[in-house]
Amino acid sequence: MLAGMDLSLWPRVRKLFVDWGYRGLKETASSLGLELEVVARPYAGVRGVWVREGAEVPEIPRERGFKPLPKRWVVERTFAWLGRNRRLAKDYEENPGVSEAWVYLGTLRLLVRRLARAV
Structure with a gap:
């Protein structure tokens, strides 16, 4: 996606804001001289916590509301x-x-x- 881009068409572009799904493109973006900022929720990817039986379950902070x-x-x-x-x-x-x-x-x-x- 980024590898075939002609960046001379957009000389002022220096930073890309991407969704969580594009976080693997950081190396490609840095090789082109672009900064890649992944915009994601702080708890993205957290589905649960594995704990041993009898151990205390840690509390995962979540924000309420929009x-x-x-x-x-x-x-x-x-x-x-x-x-x-x-x-x-x-x-x-x-x-x-x-x-x-x-x-x-x-x-x-x-x-x-x-x-x-x-x-």
């Missing part, structure tokens, strides 16, 4: 805003350039609404 993950929440929120546009709710376009144009139009719509509210 806690948005840093940086990932920004991306999820943006996709939700773009999904409110009828043409961006589903990906029916065959040409990626058309999809890109609709994303630009969707973000333009968001910005115009924000400017109209500010006046």
